[in-house]
Amino acid sequence: MPPTMTALFGGAGPEWTTRRIPVPRPGPGQVVVRARAVALNNADAVMLAAADPSSGGSGEEYRAGFEFAGEVAAVGDGVGTPAVGDRVMGTTPGSFAQYVLADHRHTLPVPGGLAHGTACALPTGLLTEHGALAVAGFRAGRSVLITGATSGIGLIGVQAARVLGASRIIATTRDAGKGDLLKECGADTVVVTGERDLTRAVLDATGGEGVDLALDHVGGQTFAACLPATRTDGAVINIGRLDRPATTLDLDVLSYRHLRVQGVSFGFSRAAELGGVIAAAGRDLLPAVADGRIRPLIDTTLSFDTATEAAGRLRSHRAHGKIVLTVP
Numbered sequence: 001m002p003p004t005m006t007a008l009f010g011g012a013g014p015e016w017t018t019r020r021i022p023v024p025r026p027g028p029g030q031v032v033v034r035a036r037a038v039a040l041n042n043a044d045a046v047m048l049a050a051a052d053p054s055s056g057g058s059g060e061e062y063r064a065g066f067e068f069a070g071e072v073a074a075v076g077d078g079v080g081t082p083a084v085g086d087r088v089m090g091t092t093p094g095s096f097a098q099y100v101l102a103d104h105r106h107t108l109p110v111p112g113g114l115a116h117g118t119a120c121a122l123p124t125g126l127l128t129e130h131g132a133l134a135v136a137g138f139r140a141g142r143s144v145l146i147t148g149a150t151s152g153i154g155l156i157g158v159q160a161a162r163v164l165g166a167s168r169i170i171a172t173t174r175d176a177g178k179g180d181l182l183k184e185c186g187a188d189t190v191v192v193t194g195e196r197d198l199t200r201a202v203l204d205a206t207g208g209e210g211v212d213l214a215l216d217h218v219g220g221q222t223f224a225a226c227l228p229a230t231r232t233d234g235a236v237i238n239i240g241r242l243d244r245p246a247t248t249l250d251l252d253v254l255s256y257r258h259l260r261v262q263g264v265s266f267g268f269s270r271a272a273e274l275g276g277v278i279a280a281a282g283r284d285l286l287p288a289v290a291d292g293r294i295r296p297l298i299d300t301t302l303s304f305d306t307a308t309e310a311a312g313r314l315r316s317h318r319a320h321g322k323i324v325l326t327v328p
Contacts, residue, residue, distance in 0.1 A: 001032070001073050006328060007097035008307055011051040011061035015308045016096070021063075024101035026076035031107065033088060033100045036116035039067040039296075040323040041124055041152070042240075045314045065096030069110060069120035070327070079104045089119040091127070091278075093268060096304075098327055105275025106268075108282045111290035121296035121322035122289065123278070125156030128239060129215070130281035132264050133161065136213040136235040140165030145202055145229060146187075147172045148217030148242050152322045155185055155297050157215055162186030163288040170202055170211060172222075178320075181297075198222065202229035210234060210257075220244040227253045227261070235260040297321030304328055 005023045008016040026032050044064060053059035069089040072082045082088050082104065090107035092100060108126070110119045138144070144161045148154045149171035161169050162185070171187035173179065179190040191201040203210060210231035216223045220243035226236045227249065236259060254261065266277050288294040299319040302310045303326045310323050 001034075001099060005098040006304065007094070008064045008304065009061050010048045010064050011053070011057075011059060013054055014048070014052045015311060016048065016064055018304065018307075021097075023099045026074050026079075026101065028077040029079060029104055030076040031072050031079060031082060031088075031102055031104045032074040033068060033070045033090070033102060033107070034073045035068045035070040035095065035098060035100050035120075035327045037069050037120040037301075037327060038065050038096050038325050039121040039124075040310060040314050040325070041066055042242075042314070045311065048311060063094035063097065065094060067091050067120050067123050068095040068100045068102075069116040070100070073099060075104070082107060082109065087116075087119075089116075089123050091123040096307075096325070103271050103275065105271065106278055108278060108286065111286060114289065117301055117324050117326065118296060118298065121152070121298060121324055122156070122294075125153040125296060126160070126281040126285050126289075126294075127266055127274070127278045128153050128264070129157035129160045130285055131266050131277040132157075132215050132237045132239050133164065133213075134277075134280065135262060135264055136215070136237050136260075138164065138166075138213060141167050142212040143168040143170070143206065145170045145172075145211040145214040145226060146217070147198075147214070147222050147226065148240065149173055149182055149187065150175065150178045150320070151217050151240070151242060152296065152319075153239070154217050155181075155321070156294065157217075158182060158185045158187050159288070159294045160285055163285065163293055168206070168211070170205055172198060172218075193222070198225040199229045206231070213237065215239055218242045220247050223247050224249050227257070227259055230257065230259055232257045233259075235262070237261075238263040299323055301326065 087110040092102040214226040217240040219241035299321040
């Protein structure tokens with residue numbers, strides 16, 4: 001490995017800046033991956049704005065990014081797999097760099113034939129959606145509601161639920177033009193939320209009973225509408241807040257339907273727990289990635305040289321799928 005590398009940093013202004021820094025060396029349980037492609041997430045725009053000193057942000061500099069794919073360049077003590085030369089995809093803070101230091105438990109093998117530019121857009125979606133389904137107690141044969149289903153991870157959720165044997169998948173979108181995409185990904189029923197009441201549409205599609213479980217990526221009143229759309233003894237799991245974090249719930253619905261409501265956020269503070277979530281997602285979903293039943297939707301592929309354009313695209317909320325950067 002070379003002594004220095006290029007990485008993208010936030011905190012100096014409204015955009016990421018490029019910097020040369022030392023290449024990391026792996027400690028026990030860690031790997032260094034020569035990244036070939038990285039993917040943007042909504043959190044990247046939030047962090048960039050929060051650190052921007054020109055608009056009241058903290059001015060604290062940080063290395064950007066969370067998702068990557070490439071080849072293992074070095075391993076630390078105690079790492080059996082992956083090995084040097086293996087192609088991996090994974091998630092860790094500071095992944096917008098030529099060489100990425102990560103916990104070996106936070107990587108997954110890249111199936112043969114899958115391009116790095118596709119693989120890098122998968123880890124967050126796979127672990128989040130599989131993890132949320134597990135928290136909800138999903139089993140084959142259960143029905144699932146997925147809100148905000150045309151988001152980058154929402155589309156992975158639709159495909160994952162289909163692969164795992166959901167009996168019915170109801171997916172929501174604000175854009176009627178995306179209905180065909182959702183059905184191609186595995187949705188049985190598409191609800192355009194600007195045209196129909198979410199709760200009424202789900203109840204109509206389920207004979208008045210509601211779904212067994214709901215995965216909500218939107219928050220706000222969409223989250224509240226998921227409760228009466230979920231059957232008695234069902235589960236409602238909040239994953240994201242594409243709308244807003246605040247909402248007003250009908251506690252009668254919560255109580256009378258005996259619903260279980262939970263939020264999930266699979267962060268990096270509990271490394272072993274996150275490793276278990278990633279391993280379970282890999283075990284259950286990688287075969288479907290390998291044969292093409294699960295694929296991320298890629299909106300745009302750019303490069304480190306055009307990272308400002310990528311950030312602008314992310315902030316515009318017009319991206320249809322994931323934004324990917326190729327690594328020089």
